[in-house]
Amino acid sequence: MTLQGARILVGITGGIAAYKSISLLRALQKRGAEVRAIATPSVSSFVGLETLRAITREEVPVEVFHQDGDAVTDSWTRHIHWGEWADLYVIAPCTAQTIAKIAHGFSDNMLTASVLARRCPLLVCPTMDGEMWDHPATQRNVELLRGDGIHVLEPADGYLASGLIGQGRLPEEAVIVAEVERLLADVERGRDAEEGDVAAHSHGKRSAAPSSLFAGKRVLVTTGPTREHIDDVRYISNPSSGKMGIAMALAAKQAGAYVTLLHGPIESSLLPAMDAIHSFESADELFELVQAHGPGSDVVIMAAAVSDAKPAERRRGKVKKADQEWSLQLAPTPDILAWLGGHKSDTQTLIGFAMESDAKTAREAALAKLKAKNLDAIILNLLREGESGFGIDSNNVELFVGQHQIVGQHQIVGQHQTQSQTHAQQQDPAQLQDPKKHQDPPYRFAGTKLDVALQLVDQLNVSLSGGSPSGDSSPAVPPSNESLSGKSASTKKKS
Numbered sequence: 001m002t003l004q005g006a007r008i009l010v011g012i013t014g015g016i017a018a019y020k021s022i023s024l025l026r027a028l029q030k031r032g033a034e035v036r037a038i039a040t041p042s043v044s045s046f047v048g049l050e051t052l053r054a055i056t057r058e059e060v061p062v063e064v065f066h067q068d069g070d071a072v073t074d075s076w077t078r079h080i081h082w083g084e085w086a087d088l089y090v091i092a093p094c095t096a097q098t099i100a101k102i103a104h105g106f107s108d109n110m111l112t113a114s115v116l117a118r119r120c121p122l123l124v125c126p127t128m129d130g131e132m133w134d135h136p137a138t139q140r141n142v143e144l145l146r147g148d149g150i151h152v153l154e155p156a157d158g159y160l161a162s163g164l165i166g167q168g169r170l171p172e173e174a175v176i177v178a179e180v181e182r183l184l185a186d187v188e189r190g191r192d193a194e195e196g197d198v199a200a201h202s203h204g205k206r207s208a209a210p211s212s213l214f215a216g217k218r219v220l221v222t223t224g225p226t227r228e229h230i231d232d233v234r235y236i237s238n239p240s241s242g243k244m245g246i247a248m249a250l251a252a253k254q255a256g257a258y259v260t261l262l263h264g265p266i267e268s269s270l271l272p273a274m275d276a277i278h279s280f281e282s283a284d285e286l287f288e289l290v291q292a293h294g295p296g297s298d299v300v301i302m303a304a305a306v307s308d309a310k311p312a313e314r315r316r317g318k319v320k321k322a323d324q325e326w327s328l329q330l331a332p333t334p335d336i337l338a339w340l341g342g343h344k345s346d347t348q349t350l351i352g353f354a355m356e357s358d359a360k361t362a363r364e365a366a367l368a369k370l371k372a373k374n375l376d377a378i379i380l381n382l383l384r385e386g387e388s389g390f391g392i393d394s395n396n397v398e399l400f401v402g403q404h405q406i407v408g409q410h411q412i413v414g415q416h417q418t419q420s421q422t423h424a425q426q427q428d429p430a431q432l433q434d435p436k437k438h439q440d441p442p443y444r445f446a447g448t449k450l451d452v453a454l455q456l457v458d459q460l461n462v463s464l465s466g467g468s469p470s471g472d473s474s475p476a477v478p479p480s481n482e483s484l485s486g487k488s489a490s491t492k493k494k495s
């Protein structure tokens with residue numbers, strides 16, 4: 001996506017990662033954005049303000065009141081003007097200190113004052129040592145920020161300046177830029193909605209329908225396999241084609257969602273046009289992307305076939321036959337969906353898949369995953385020769401919604417469920433008040449992966465938002481032909 005004409009204010013705070021802001025400013029400029037920078041007083045210990053001035057071709061204010069050599073007489077009101085000027089304010093990196101100040105409404109320097117004065121969304125990218133990030137005070141402050149509607153990008157895991165490994169790194173530049181793009185798209189959507197912009201509809205943009213799980217919502221879909229490298233040329237993986245997740249992404253898009261797709265190594269010709277797309281190779285890379293995009297999503301659909309184990313050590317180069325000991329030490333990968341379940345907000349919906357091979361225990365196993373990972377729904381994919389499984393175009397699934405399932409009765413095979421049928425099957429009238437708590441029978445859908453995905457999205461919408469099946473709750477505009485015909489046609493080919 002281009003950022004042509006977008007006005008982005010970049011706040012920089014004093015941490016080791018401050019040097020990365022130079023590259024971020026450049027990356028935003030290269031995409032066409034107009035950028036200005038504001039620095040906290042300690043930034044000059046890490047980056048020369050002259051460098052930031054040269055890149056932005058603007059003053060880089062630090063204090064609210066006159067600085068030495070500041071020739072601009074209106075400098076002390078700049079926090080107001082720049083706060084009005086910006087379409088988006090990004091603070092990267094953001095220290096624990098500045099997070100604490102923002103959380104409590106301080107305005108003791110130009111950066112914090114402009115945070116209060118701004119009229120645009122704010123994206124904060126916390127960067128600090130792992131212990132500082134984990135500290136209850138920081139976590140409390142982050143929650144305060146989120147409660148104020150500020151977007152917080154979770155820091156990435158990895159090597160920290162302290163030499164320790166933990167969560168606290170500034171996310172990859174591509175992750176920050178993707179989040180900037182997403183937020184600016186929201187800003188644009190908001191403006192269109194305010195203006196009742198009919199033209200926006202002809203560009204495929206959609207407005208939110210209050211009773212829909214998908215229309216106007218941010219949906220994150222993961223798909224495809226992971227590769228866990230043994231050395232540079234060998235890896236552990238699985239035959240997932242990514243087709244089911246792509247079908248889910250297309251179905252969510254058709255239902256009016258703003259869809260971000262995270263995909264593993266899959267055939268590039270399968271990739272549909274989405275609002276944002278990012279690729280991953282290993283489970284760790286997927287985890288990093290999910291940490292960045294998951295918390296800000298209204299719905300997460302985890303269709304990726306994540307390897308449960310990785311080689312304990314990745315060897316560099318190609319290990320020679322003669323050097324091999326022929327045994328491989330494995331280590332567990334993070335359970336990404338369980339992490340999402342542990343960090344889920346009240347308004348987020350989490351949907352998982354369960355891949356099972358034993359028909360006798362499949363439902364029990366799927367329901368155990370639904371509970372253990374704190375999900376709102378799980379789609380059971382039982383491996384059946386020629387009918388469902390890796391690589392083929394058809395699927396045959398069961399959908400379980402809610403934490404207290406009645407299993408074994410009311411099965412509907414390959415049939416579209418209407419709203420009246422669903423409501424007739426609910427037994428407790430009190431549960432109707434809270435659609436997230438009602439009990440549903442398991443629904444069964446069969447057909448091409450795209451057909452199955454469209455029915456799943458329909459049913460999820462009915463069961464989890466109390467919305468109506470598509471047709472009633474369909475977005476203002478049908479999806480573009482490009483996304484449903486050209487690209488999805490490839491999901492019908494056998495791989």
Ligand code: CTP
Pocket residue numbers: 283302303304305306307308333334335336337338351352353354355356369
């Ligand atoms: N999943 C995940 N991270 C993992 C493994 C799985 O996020 N390390 C997600 C999958 O994307 C899927 C769900 O968890 O949505 C269930 O995955 P599945 O492979 O069926 O089950 P596991 O939890 O891996 O358990 P098991 O392999 O023992 O069946």
